Amino acid sequence: MLAKILIANRGEIACRIIRSARALGIASVAVYSEADANAQHVRLADEAVAIGAAAAAESYLRADKIIAAALSCGADAIHPGYGFLSENAAFARDCSAAGLIFIGPPASAIEAMGSKSAAKRLMADAGVPLVPGYHGENQDDTLLAAEATRIGYPVLIKAVMGGGGKGMRVVESGAEFAAALASCRREAQAAFGNDVVLLEKYLQRPRHIEIQLFADSHGHAVYLFERDCSAQRRHQKVIEEAPAPNLAAATRRAMGEAACAAARAVGYVGAGTVEFIVEPDGRFYFMEMNTRLQVEHPVTEMITGQDLVAWQIRVAAGEALPLAQDDIPLSGHAFEARIYAEDPDKGFLPATGTLTHLRLPQGSARVRLDSGVIEGDTISPWYDPMIAKLIVWGETRDIALQSLRHALAQCEIAGVACNTAFLARLAAHPDFAAGSVDTGLIARAEAELLPGATAPASWQLALLSLAEALDGGKGWRLNGTLRRHFDWQVAGQLHRVSVDYLADGFTVTTASACAHARASLDQGELTLWLDGQRHQARVIRHGHSRTLFSGSERLLAQLADPYAYASAETQGHAHLRAPMPGRVLAHLSNTGSHVTQGTPLLILEAMKMEHTLRAPADGVVKAYLFHPGEQVSDGDELVDFETMPQAQPA
Structure with missing residues (x-):
C-alpha cells in the first residue's frame, strides 16, 4: 500500500480524495495556488505545497511544479482528481519517469481515449455503434460546413478534447454554422489548449447514460452499473442518478459489456467512464470515454457501497480489483444535485463572491455532502464555481427523490447567486419525477423551471x-x-x-x-x-x-433609501456591466447602432466559458468601453448605452 499521496487538484474532489486516503492510513499532500492559500483542501491535508499564481495555467496546470512538489515531500503517488491534468497523457508519463505512481490509467490508454475522434474510430473497429458524424483530421472550415450539410441539421459541434459542455454547440442551420464553429474553437482552445472539433448528428430526445468501469493490471475489468446524466443544460450535467430509470436489464448488461470491451482494447487500468447516447427505443451509441473519475461518481458509491477512490488507490498500488462482476451489489437508488454559484435567471451565469451564509443538510447514511468550501469562503473567478454536491440515497427511486427535495429545501446560501431553487423545481417536475428524462427536458420545461423574477408576495x-x-x-x-x-x-x-x-x-x-x-x-x-x-x-x-x-x-x-433609489433607465441610460472578471472577446454591434432589447452586444470569456451579453433595453450603442482582448473586473461598465425614450400616449 502507498504511504503518501499528493493530490494534484483542488476544491471538493481534493477534499474527497484526502478523506479516502486518511481512511486507508495514507498521508495526503495538497497543492495550492495563491488564490487557494486558505482553501479547505489545504487545511484538511496533512501537508500542503504552494505551486504558483491564481491562474490555473500558472499553478494547477503546471505539471513540472506538481511533480517537483511530490518529489520534495516524499510522496509515492499523485492522484489527479478530475479536470486540470487528469486526462493529460504527458503528465501521466512524466509522473512515471520521475518514479511516481500516477493514480489513473496508463498514458497510452489516455492517448487512445483522450481524443474523441480517435476513440470513436477505435470503437467503430470494435463494432460498437456510433452516432453518424465526422471525426476526421481535416479541420478546414469549408470541409466541416460541407460535412455538417451531409450529416443533416441539427448537428453538434464538439471539441475533441472537450468536457463539461465547453467547446460544444448545437447548430440548427447552415447559416449559424460558421459563427458556432468559431465560438467552439475559441472556447476549446482556452479550456483545453486544443481547438480541433468533430461533428455529430444531434439526436432528438436522447438519454445520456454512462457506465462506470474499473480495470486492474491483472487483466480484470468490471462495470459498476450505470448513471443517467440526461438532466442537462448547455450540455452540462445538473442532476445525475443511479441506476438509470426505466432501463431494461438487457440494455444495461450490453452497455456494461461494451464498456469493459473498450477498456480491454486499450489496456486500461483504473477508473473510467464510457458514455453512451441512448434513443427512446433502447438503441445506444458510443459517445466518448472519460479516462478519470467523474464528478458524479458518488451516486455509484451510494448504490454499491463501494469507495471508488479507495479502489483507485489499491489498483494503482498493483492490487487486483476488490470484487468480481457478479459480486458487485446494487441496492436502492441515488441522486446527485450539483449546487453551483450561478444565476439561472441570467442564463446560468457563474457568480463570484463570499459565502456570507452557508447551511447545508446534515450528513447521514442517506444524505451526503461533498464540498470544498465552508461559510466565509470565497467563490473566485479563477475556478469552477461549485459550492457542493448533494447526494441522497433511498430504497426506491421515489423515496430517494423525496429525500432530494427535502434536502434541497434545507439548503441556505447567501452572498452569491446559486441554483438551489432551480434544482428544487427540476426535482419536482412531473416528467423528472416519472423518470421520463432526456437531454432536452430542461430546455422544453424552461418556462416552468425558470419562471423569472416575480413580485414578492x-x-x-x-x-x-x-x-x-x-x-x-x-x-x-x-x-x-x-x-x-x-x-x-x-x-x-x-x-x-x-x-x-x-x-x-x-x-x-x-x-x-x-x-x-x-x-x-x-x-x-x-x-x-x-x-x-x-x-x-x-x-x-x-x-x-x-x-x-x-x-x-x-x-x-x-x-433601501426611497429618496436615493431611482431607475437608471428613467434617466436615459441603462447599465451593461461585467457580471464577473473576464476578457472581452468580441463586439457584436457597431457604435451608433440602434438595437432592440435582447440584441447581442458583446462576448465575454469568464471561467473558460463564453457569455453573450445583450442589450438591456431598446436604445443606441454610444461606445464600447473595452476593446477585444482587454481584461475587465466585476462590475465594470462595458458599453455606453443610451435608452430610447418611451412613447407618450396621445
Missing part, C-alpha cells in the same frame, strides 16, 4: 419587515402606536411596507394588503401568522442586503 415582505421590527425590540406604546416604514428593493422594484406595533402583534400594510400579524423569532427561525396562515423563514443580513429563505425558495432584497 405580501407575506414575504411582511417577513422581511417583521424581522427588522423584532430585532428592534418592543415598539408598542401605552399612549399611542409606533409606526415604522421599510422600503425594500427587490428585482429592481421598490416596495414600501408599514408596520404598526400593537399590544397583541402588528398591523402590516403593503401596496396590496393590510392585515393583523403575529410573529416570533427563535434561534434565527422567524414564524409569521398572517391572514390565518402560518409562514416560516430565516432572514440573513449582510450590510443592507437581506436574504429570505423559505422552503427551497430564496428572496434577495435590499433595505
Whole structure:
C-alpha cells in the first residue's frame, strides 16, 4: 500500500480524495495556488505545497511544479482528481519517469481515449455503434460546413478534447454554422489548449447514460452499473442518478459489456467512464470515454457501497480489483444535485463572491455532502464555481427523490447567486419525477423551471419587515402606536411596507394588503401568522442586503433609501456591466447602432466559458468601453448605452 499521496487538484474532489486516503492510513499532500492559500483542501491535508499564481495555467496546470512538489515531500503517488491534468497523457508519463505512481490509467490508454475522434474510430473497429458524424483530421472550415450539410441539421459541434459542455454547440442551420464553429474553437482552445472539433448528428430526445468501469493490471475489468446524466443544460450535467430509470436489464448488461470491451482494447487500468447516447427505443451509441473519475461518481458509491477512490488507490498500488462482476451489489437508488454559484435567471451565469451564509443538510447514511468550501469562503473567478454536491440515497427511486427535495429545501446560501431553487423545481417536475428524462427536458420545461423574477408576495415582505421590527425590540406604546416604514428593493422594484406595533402583534400594510400579524423569532427561525396562515423563514443580513429563505425558495432584497433609489433607465441610460472578471472577446454591434432589447452586444470569456451579453433595453450603442482582448473586473461598465425614450400616449 502507498504511504503518501499528493493530490494534484483542488476544491471538493481534493477534499474527497484526502478523506479516502486518511481512511486507508495514507498521508495526503495538497497543492495550492495563491488564490487557494486558505482553501479547505489545504487545511484538511496533512501537508500542503504552494505551486504558483491564481491562474490555473500558472499553478494547477503546471505539471513540472506538481511533480517537483511530490518529489520534495516524499510522496509515492499523485492522484489527479478530475479536470486540470487528469486526462493529460504527458503528465501521466512524466509522473512515471520521475518514479511516481500516477493514480489513473496508463498514458497510452489516455492517448487512445483522450481524443474523441480517435476513440470513436477505435470503437467503430470494435463494432460498437456510433452516432453518424465526422471525426476526421481535416479541420478546414469549408470541409466541416460541407460535412455538417451531409450529416443533416441539427448537428453538434464538439471539441475533441472537450468536457463539461465547453467547446460544444448545437447548430440548427447552415447559416449559424460558421459563427458556432468559431465560438467552439475559441472556447476549446482556452479550456483545453486544443481547438480541433468533430461533428455529430444531434439526436432528438436522447438519454445520456454512462457506465462506470474499473480495470486492474491483472487483466480484470468490471462495470459498476450505470448513471443517467440526461438532466442537462448547455450540455452540462445538473442532476445525475443511479441506476438509470426505466432501463431494461438487457440494455444495461450490453452497455456494461461494451464498456469493459473498450477498456480491454486499450489496456486500461483504473477508473473510467464510457458514455453512451441512448434513443427512446433502447438503441445506444458510443459517445466518448472519460479516462478519470467523474464528478458524479458518488451516486455509484451510494448504490454499491463501494469507495471508488479507495479502489483507485489499491489498483494503482498493483492490487487486483476488490470484487468480481457478479459480486458487485446494487441496492436502492441515488441522486446527485450539483449546487453551483450561478444565476439561472441570467442564463446560468457563474457568480463570484463570499459565502456570507452557508447551511447545508446534515450528513447521514442517506444524505451526503461533498464540498470544498465552508461559510466565509470565497467563490473566485479563477475556478469552477461549485459550492457542493448533494447526494441522497433511498430504497426506491421515489423515496430517494423525496429525500432530494427535502434536502434541497434545507439548503441556505447567501452572498452569491446559486441554483438551489432551480434544482428544487427540476426535482419536482412531473416528467423528472416519472423518470421520463432526456437531454432536452430542461430546455422544453424552461418556462416552468425558470419562471423569472416575480413580485414578492405580501407575506414575504411582511417577513422581511417583521424581522427588522423584532430585532428592534418592543415598539408598542401605552399612549399611542409606533409606526415604522421599510422600503425594500427587490428585482429592481421598490416596495414600501408599514408596520404598526400593537399590544397583541402588528398591523402590516403593503401596496396590496393590510392585515393583523403575529410573529416570533427563535434561534434565527422567524414564524409569521398572517391572514390565518402560518409562514416560516430565516432572514440573513449582510450590510443592507437581506436574504429570505423559505422552503427551497430564496428572496434577495435590499433595505433601501426611497429618496436615493431611482431607475437608471428613467434617466436615459441603462447599465451593461461585467457580471464577473473576464476578457472581452468580441463586439457584436457597431457604435451608433440602434438595437432592440435582447440584441447581442458583446462576448465575454469568464471561467473558460463564453457569455453573450445583450442589450438591456431598446436604445443606441454610444461606445464600447473595452476593446477585444482587454481584461475587465466585476462590475465594470462595458458599453455606453443610451435608452430610447418611451412613447407618450396621445
